[in-house]
Amino acid sequence: MVRLFGIVALLSLVVASGIAVVHARHAHRQQFVALTALERERDELNIEFGRLQLEQATLAEAHRVERIARTDLGMKFPEPAELRVVRP
Amino acid sequence: MNARRRAHPRPRSRSAWLDTRRRLYVVVVVMGLATFALVARAVQLQLIDKAFYQQQGDARFVREMPIATSRGAVFDRHGEPLAVSSPVESIWANPQELLQHAERLPELAQALGIGLDSLTQRLAQRADKEFVYLRRHLNPDAAADILALKIPGVASQREFRRFYPMGEAMAHILGFTNIDDQGQEGLELAFDEWLTGKPGAKRVIRDLHGRIVENVDLIRPAAPGRDLTLSIDRRIQYLANRELKTALLEHGASSGSVVVLDVASGEVLAMVNQPSYNPNAREAVEQGAYRNRAVTDVFEPGSVIKPFTVVAALETGKFRPDSVIDTTPGTLPLAGHVIRDVRNFGRVDLTRLLTKSSNVAATKLALEMSNEHLHDVLRRFGFGEATGIGFPGESAGVLPSPRGWGVLHKATISYGYGLSSTALQLAQAYAVLGNDGVLAPPTFIRDARNPPRQVIDPQLARTLLGMLETVTGAEGTAQRANVVGFRTAGKTGTSRMASAGGYEKRYISVFAGLLPASDPRFSVVVVINDPTGRDYYGGLVAAPVFSRMMEGALRVMDVPPDDVEGLLAAVPANARRAPPARAEANLPQEAEAVPDAFAGGALR
Numbered sequence: 001m002v003r004l005f006g007i008v009a010l011l012s013l014v015v016a017s018g019i020a021v022v023h024a025r026h027a028h029r030q031q032f033v034a035l036t037a038l039e040r041e042r043d044e045l046n047i048e049f050g051r052l053q054l055e056q057a058t059l060a061e062a063h064r065v066e067r068i069a070r071t072d073l074g075m076k077f078p079e080p081a082e083l084r085v086v087r088p
Numbered sequence: 089m090n091a092r093r094r095a096h097p098r099p100r101s102r103s104a105w106l107d108t109r110r111r112l113y114v115v116v117v118v119m120g121l122a123t124f125a126l127v128a129r130a131v132q133l134q135l136i137d138k139a140f141y142q143q144q145g146d147a148r149f150v151r152e153m154p155i156a157t158s159r160g161a162v163f164d165r166h167g168e169p170l171a172v173s174s175p176v177e178s179i180w181a182n183p184q185e186l187l188q189h190a191e192r193l194p195e196l197a198q199a200l201g202i203g204l205d206s207l208t209q210r211l212a213q214r215a216d217k218e219f220v221y222l223r224r225h226l227n228p229d230a231a232a233d234i235l236a237l238k239i240p241g242v243a244s245q246r247e248f249r250r251f252y253p254m255g256e257a258m259a260h261i262l263g264f265t266n267i268d269d270q271g272q273e274g275l276e277l278a279f280d281e282w283l284t285g286k287p288g289a290k291r292v293i294r295d296l297h298g299r300i301v302e303n304v305d306l307i308r309p310a311a312p313g314r315d316l317t318l319s320i321d322r323r324i325q326y327l328a329n330r331e332l333k334t335a336l337l338e339h340g341a342s343s344g345s346v347v348v349l350d351v352a353s354g355e356v357l358a359m360v361n362q363p364s365y366n367p368n369a370r371e372a373v374e375q376g377a378y379r380n381r382a383v384t385d386v387f388e389p390g391s392v393i394k395p396f397t398v399v400a401a402l403e404t405g406k407f408r409p410d411s412v413i414d415t416t417p418g419t420l421p422l423a424g425h426v427i428r429d430v431r432n433f434g435r436v437d438l439t440r441l442l443t444k445s446s447n448v449a450a451t452k453l454a455l456e457m458s459n460e461h462l463h464d465v466l467r468r469f470g471f472g473e474a475t476g477i478g479f480p481g482e483s484a485g486v487l488p489s490p491r492g493w494g495v496l497h498k499a500t501i502s503y504g505y506g507l508s509s510t511a512l513q514l515a516q517a518y519a520v521l522g523n524d525g526v527l528a529p530p531t532f533i534r535d536a537r538n539p540p541r542q543v544i545d546p547q548l549a550r551t552l553l554g555m556l557e558t559v560t561g562a563e564g565t566a567q568r569a570n571v572v573g574f575r576t577a578g579k580t581g582t583s584r585m586a587s588a589g590g591y592e593k594r595y596i597s598v599f600a601g602l603l604p605a606s607d608p609r610f611s612v613v614v615v616i617n618d619p620t621g622r623d624y625y626g627g628l629v630a631a632p633v634f635s636r637m638m639e640g641a642l643r644v645m646d647v648p649p650d651d652v653e654g655l656l657a658a659v660p661a662n663a664r665r666a667p668p669a670r671a672e673a674n675l676p677q678e679a680e681a682v683p684d685a686f687a688g689g690a691l692r
Contacts, residue, residue: 029304032304032305032306035306036290046158047158047174047175050158050161050172050173050174051174053161053169053172054169054172054174054251054253057168057169057172057253057254058253060168061253061254061255062322062323062326062327063326063330080572080658085652085655085656
């Protein structure tokens with residue numbers, strides 16, 4: 001009788017662990033899918049960041065800045081006569 | 089079963105019963121064998137050949153997909169991007185599948201923007217393959233439009249393209265990558281392994297049409313390429329490129345280089361060459377434009393070597409800075425040749441030797457020391473030896489072994505002929521004079537210090553610095569190198585280009601300078617090859633480039649003026665000490681002295 005009880009208990013443990021394995025595997029897949037989605041989002045954001053960096057670098061390109069300063073805004077470096085040196 | 093039923097109603101004869109039993113046995117045996125066969129087959133499938141069938145099944149649905157990863161970015165010393173990878177899409181096709189739908193080819197060809205003929209031809213060539221690129225590196229939006237046509241067998245693949253926001257100003261240092269994102273030139277090649285990412289892999293389940301149903305497992309995470317921070321300062325780089333380009337146009341010169349080193353650390357703050365190219369669109373670039381001349385091309389430096397001859401002379405103890413050498417009459421016959429000065433400088437001390445750039449005096453110094461000593465000094469300053477900067481194709485220059493030097497060879501070396509060096513080596517050697525005699529090997533990487541070494545006595549280096557300040561003074565050869573408000577040390581050089589069998593009437597104008605002279609932070613070398621205009625002296629061609637670019641560079645680097653008196657003198661009276669006006673008085677007083685064809689002739 002005790003032995004029978006033991007067998008039943010072990011059997012149910014086996015079944016339970018089997019179900020647990022299935023469950024864990026399912027959870028793993030779901031987590032992996034979520035991870036992949038997040039990684040894709042991260043990559044897209046990185047790529048967007050790179051693109052923005054590139055855009056910023058293009059806009060801030062020294063040649064362009066100089067052209068805009070000189071021609072569009074009419075800026076120039078002061079002539080020596082226009083400089084005043086402040087003594088400390 | 090039917091047979092047994094029919095047998096039951098007539099169990100009369102024993103033979104018939106036996107017959108029935110026998111038949112029963114046969115059936116049982118047959119059934120047993122059948123069962124065994126089934127079990128055996130099941131065992132074979134499930135246990136013995138399991139791996140094989142599992143693999144075959146997976147092969148039809150489970151795929152390993154690469155995870156694309158990008159190449160690391162390159163930044164300047166302030167974190168401004170110099171090279172960035174941006175995603176693009178490459179359209180590819182499976183020819184076997186696509187050719188079954190040949191009626192859609194015209195539509196595809198139009199969408200791709202390529203001729204129908206060339207498309208058909210390309211597909212026909214690869215008809216037995218499963219992969220062919222149709223068009224690479226498309227803008228992601230354009231690729232999406234093509235995929236929206238849903239033509240069978242056409243798909244896209246993410247790749248990365250390199251963009252260089254600084255364009256030609258940084259082209260030589262950075263180099264470029266090929267279409268497969270592998271470094272081909274410059275630092276892209278030198279640091280290819282560092283910059284390249286390792287593509288990852290993941291396992292996915294795909295359906296009949298190859299669409300990904302589910303991500304199953306991560307096999308290897310993608311490791312993106314590492315970023316690289318250079319020692320370059322983008323703003324100085326831009327200024328150097330602008331001024332070099334202007335000077336090349338102004339003097340009709342064929343090529344040129346500028347190198348700016350941080351004196352204390354050896355970091356390269358700027359390095360530009362002309363002609364250059366646009367690394368973002370490399371079609372129809374002349375081969376020569378790819379060279380980073382400042383590192384790969386050697387030339388005979390001419391008079392800019394003289395400070396090192398003076399160092400060697402002072403080290404022997406036979407000379408002091410105020411020792412007097414008689415250069416009268418401005419020529420010196422030696423071993424069947426004649427060493428010439430631009431004019432007769434008379435009696436000069438070592439400082440005036442540099443101020444006036446006397447070949448005769450330099451020769452007389454060289455004749456007072458051993459070959460080995462002069463060689464050793466030049467060697468210590470890094471001549472004839474690669475700098476170890478790690479740039480592909482770096483040239484070590486040539487410093488011949490002293491055993492082979494004749495008297496004439498030693499004399500020519502004392503004023504910069506018979507040895508050759510790169511612009512970078514010159515900048516490195518001048519940095520030693522500004523760094524209390526310590527040679528800090530140059531590097532392109534920020535904060536990557538190579539072990540420095542003391543190569544000459546600190547006091548000697550400071551003495552030389554003071555002597556070189558006179559070169560930009562009122563009597564010197566490089567007044568046009570001055571930057572208002574700053575004390576400038578430097579040396580000009582004008583050497584003839586060597587060619588097969590002698591020297592041509594073409595020149596290399598060089599200026600090497602240290603700023604600010606009271607405590608040098610920048611070691612700068614400007615080299616301009618083959619100026620075809622009226623001016624070709626280093627002091628008139630190369631020195632103004634130095635002055636103009638450093639004026640801007642000192643401002644962006646927030647270097648306080650160390651010559652406030654000069655600044656005050658220049659400002660209120662509207663009389664700048666460095667004359668921007670092209671005063672004819674600054675031209676060398678004498679006409680060109682044609683040096684001996686063999687011995688060359690270092691002009692000022």
